[in-house]
Amino acid sequence: MEPAKLSTETANQVITCRAAVAWKANAPLSIEKVEVDPPKTGEVRIKIISSGVCGTDNHILEGKNEIPFPIILGHEGAGIVESIGKGVTTVKPGDKVLMFPLPECRECDSCLNPKGNLCLKGDVLSPTGLMLDGTSRFTCRGKKIYHLYRTSTFTEYTVVHEIAVGKIDAAAPLDKVCIMSCEVPTSFGAVFNTAKVTPGSTCVVFGLGGIGSAIVMACKASGASRIIGVDINEQKFPRARALGVTDCLNPRNLKKPVQEVVVEMTGVGVDFAFEAIGLVDTMVAALESCNLSYGVCVIVGAAPSNSKLSFDPMLILSGRTLKVAFWECIKPETVFQSWLLTTYKTKSI
Template sequence: MEQGKLFTETSNKVITCRAAIAWTTNAPLSIEKVEVDPPKAGEVRIKIISSGICGTDKHILEGKDKVPLPAILGHEGAGIVESIGEGVTSVKPGDKVLMFPLPECRECSSCLHPTGNFCLKESILPPTGLMLDGTSRFTCRGRKIYHLYGTSTFTEYTVVHEIAVGKIDDDAPMDTVCILSCEVPTGFGAVFNIAKVTPGSTCVVFGLGGIGSAVIMACKASGASRIIGVDIKEEKFPRARALGVTDCLNPQKLKKPVQEVVVEMTGKGADFAFEAIGLIDTMVATLESCHPSYGVAVIIGLAPTNSQLIFDPTLLLSGRTLKGGALGNYKTRSCIPKMVTDYLQKKINIDPLITHKLPFESINKAFELLQGGHCIRCVLFLRPR
């Protein structure tokens, strides 16, 4: 097999390839030649085939979410194992894999807990930009480049810890399954695992982007009878309605706060509310949109760095519940590869969540589409040279 021969030739060597570098915030990404070191013990080097662009990547470029720069962003990736470091046993060269921004070490108190999933070896809160040994595997122009959440998928090759890699089916379509690294489990899990949406319920979703769209699909699958979508970009409304939204609200065109409108529309408030934007104001609005006695609010979006969530505590005294979760509370390595199998067996359909597919060279155009509200999720195709 030619690919196997290629991997044998590159094993234990530095690989020079293309990557999109974020040198600073509020500037386009720069496609550069980078050197990617071989994997160390417990690490896996992966040839990226496709990568999704998440709203969190946009927030980082806007300077809202602080991460060490310069960095290679991206955390929704599907690829093929090129080489493995000492001690790696769960994957081998040639395996198709997903890589996860939230690892599963299967040793810490979170991983060992029956419902916990926020592995204590994560690099999200706060983001270190480095591998577990405190170093980087990327070099550009003689300068070390930071990782993002231990993944970094805006590159033709990346190095990831084995604890953040999951082997998937050999026949998985690599142009699609990358969104199962973040978008799909985050949205589906918020509904199925965290909120536990019930049939006949009323839901409100703040943010109709990629994560919010996955939430909508899961709410509909759970039997919600009414789904209210909230977003300031009305370009998203037709697609949201196609996915299951029954009512669309643009807060900028309302005469009163959107949470008050939601309460009026529902009588006393929604049964379940989801925040998929990552802004403090919408987090408070999400909580205030819930029924005072039994409403459940779920925070999904990553808030700007150093922000504080402030609200009237009596909102909880009456019985509301405020919850949060990362990657939908799924234990990533254990659960998400099974979602790929479910997709292949047509038990779930994730195709409607991808609206654009572009070559890697068009990454800045993809961010423009996302910023303009024309894109729910764009998948980039990477072709290593």
């Protein structure tokens, strides 16, 4: 799906386009005409071709996550550079790009430390909804509209900082690769970087949506011998099995807690457990599914704001490890992400 050629006449001009605006929580998105300002120094304006819908977007709409309104949601985007601000050197108009909710400034403590991942110039932990200079690039009905994680992809045009933009292969299918902005690298990073899943291991994945499905793919690629998928929506099971799940469980159909069933199925608990839902109850269930001596539990789902995770300390005193893969994305310059982009360029998703 190739977009129409971009016009150079819009450079340095305000663009009026359509966007899905969330005026408040617990209300439908509204398709509106919005004005998108030109990019400032270090910024890039992008014509969005495709956008993924992440569970986090749904949580915000449901009022579970604290975020400023009105806002343009979306943080998984693929598009074409329309214009660039002063000082931008890594992309140019016409380039195909991905936008990332987690930037990489390559200057802050997190970026410079090989163990760090959460760039301090991001807007994820305590979202302001504003660009780095404290202002917005969106206006609708004369009102300022906030950005989501300085990305905002539910719009025909957006403005993103250069440090959150990555150029991709010119042959990449823009109608497919948007999930490479968050879903796939987050999930693969959770498996390869955080959990370090080993060949022949047993795994359980709580939640078989987009994130969970990518986790399944990564576990299979890591050589896991058994992958148990847990979800209350059994319509997801056929696809999950096709991706690598060996056993499917619906907690609502079980006579005992799902974590007890997982332990019984494996005899000793799984080697690796992943929570891809974002609920504290399933986080505890994932931890309890692990082998008590050496099991590793990785939380990938984002829980609602002000949630409290509570569990018996004995669960980790015995030897289990609890980790969090907070957008544990694989760095854009790594060979592995290049491999992923090539895979998504040449194969159907």
